[in-house]
Amino acid sequence: MATRIFIDGEVGTTGLQIKSRLATRTDLDFISLGEEKRKDAAARREALNEADVVVLCLPDDAAREAVALIDNDRTRVIDASTAHRVADGWTYGFPEMTPSQKQQISGAMRVTNPGxxxxxxxxxxxxxxxxxxxxxxxxxxxxxxxxxxxxxxxxxxxxxxxxxxxxxxxxxxxxxxxxxxxxxxxxxxxxxxxxxxxxxxxxxxxxxxxxxxxxxxxxxxxxxxxxxxxxxxxxxxxxxxxxxxxxxxxxxxxxxxxxxxxxxxxxxxxxxxxxxxxxxxxxxxxxxxxLGKGASGQAVQCLNIMIGAEEGLGVDL
Missing domain, CATH: 3.30.360.10 (Dihydrodipicolinate Reductase; domain 2)
Incomplete structure (x- = not known):
């Protein structure tokens, strides 16, 4: 079964780069909101809770708000903002940082993408x-x-x-x-x-x-x-x-x-x-x-690790 992905903020610089890297993937099922619903709290809440993995490409306050809208214990999150970089309960998404970091990312519910x-x-x-x-x-x-x-x-x-x-x-x-x-x-x-x-x-x-x-x-x-x-x-x-x-x-x-x-x-x-x-x-x-290892490429690398895909799948443009 394909992994359901929602990129919240897909029209921003990082969001567009991530979407481009994932465009040809057949193992992913994308949830996307039309322009008229991107700022609709009810529509976003539904998308956030429907997804298996949410990738947040938002300003810090909006990223915190998005996490608060997730009311299930199943949806996993990769946050590309600064909001949770040093927050408790979040795993730092730099797979090569330590020998155990990749394993920590693979099992994490909340991953914060590095700056x-x-x-x-x-x-x-x-x-x-x-x-x-x-x-x-x-x-x-x-x-x-x-x-x-x-x-x-x-x-x-x-x-x-x-x-x-x-x-x-x-x-x-x-x-x-x-x-x-x-x-x-x-x-x-x-x-x-x-x-x-x-x-x-x-x-x-x-x-x-x-x-x-x-x-x-x-x-x-x-x-x-x-x-x-x-x-x-x-x-x-x-x-x-x-x-x-x-x-x-x-x-x-x-x-x-x-x-x-x-x-x-x-x-x-x-x-x-x-x-x-x-x-x-x-x-x-x-x-x-x-915009690669410093943002969207690394986010896709972490996504691959989290869902058990090949680590390098689609990370380069």
Whole structure:
């Protein structure tokens, strides 16, 4: 029997991407509301309770409201919003984060899809914290740049619609200058950190793709680990994973730069350790599509795990 799926918010940026990835699936039965019923509470309640799995692609408050409308103990939920990222009773939907995470997701009733920036940061940091190379109390800085699609329809219009009142010609913009970005709590919680990292995000004039960069002064860490030691821990942690890979030393040594659009349209996440042994410094860098492994691709991956389908089915566009 096909799994009944309801994407609440299917016309938003993430919803459209998820729908595209699932469009050819024959093992799924889609519940869809017409435009006139998408904001009808009774129609949404019926759809939410009729579905086997609900995928929420909504603003935070609307996502909380949707969960409250589910009055049965059968419907499972994947929430792509920030609303439940660090909430009790929700499983974090990053299957590669720990050795047991995929199994936890497979049996979970409530899964919160990770943020795009945290996916890259946690992949770089959590294995090193767990291995003891980076202390949980270390004062981490996270620099990152994303395509403007990460800001949803509003920011897309700001960069693409020349008739919009807020149209911008900015090529690059740093933001979250109050140091209170909504992704910081999950970075701290799932990065295994005792303190919030200093997060410095930016947006560039390109649609999608992301680089997350964590600099480390290796000389200040206990034992002064080498770049190779960091790379070995990451490579061991993600060995055999379908969607996460670690670049070799030979590959990083040959690189002159990194294109943030390099993995667009995929659910892949690639990690790099750039190091200078003479200065005992390193840059941990993650490359991903903010709409792929950073959003809709990862949601589809979690859906596959939850319903027992092949993990990679339909995750790439």
């Amino acid at each position: 795009c920036y945290p996916t890259g940061m946690i992949a770089l940091v959590r294995p090193l914290v767990d291995a003891g190379l980076v202390p949980s109390g270390w004062p981490l800085t996270v620099n990152a740049v994303s395509g403007y699609s990460g800001g949803g329809k509003g920011m897309i219009a700001e960069f693409e619609d020349e008739t919009a009142s807020n149209f911008t010609k900015d090529n690059y913009r740093t933001y979250a200058l109050t140091l209170a970005h909504k992704h910081v709590p999950e970075m701290q919680a799932y990065g295994g950190l005792a303190h919030p990292p200093l997060f410095a995000p930016a947006v560039g004039r390109y649609a999608q793709g992301m680089i997350v960069d964590v600099p480390l002064q290796l000389w200040a860490l206990d034992g002064a680990p080498t770049p190779d030691a960091l790379r070995d821990v990451l490579a061991t942690h993600f060995e055999g994973r379908q969607f996460v890979s670690v670049a070799s030393a030979a590959e990083t040594d040959a690189m002159k730069g990194l294109d943030p659009e390099g993995l667009n349209g995929t659910n892949r996440l690639k990690l790099f350790v750039f190091g200078n042994e003479a200065t005992q410094q390193a840059r941990l860098v993650a490359l991903l599509d903010n």
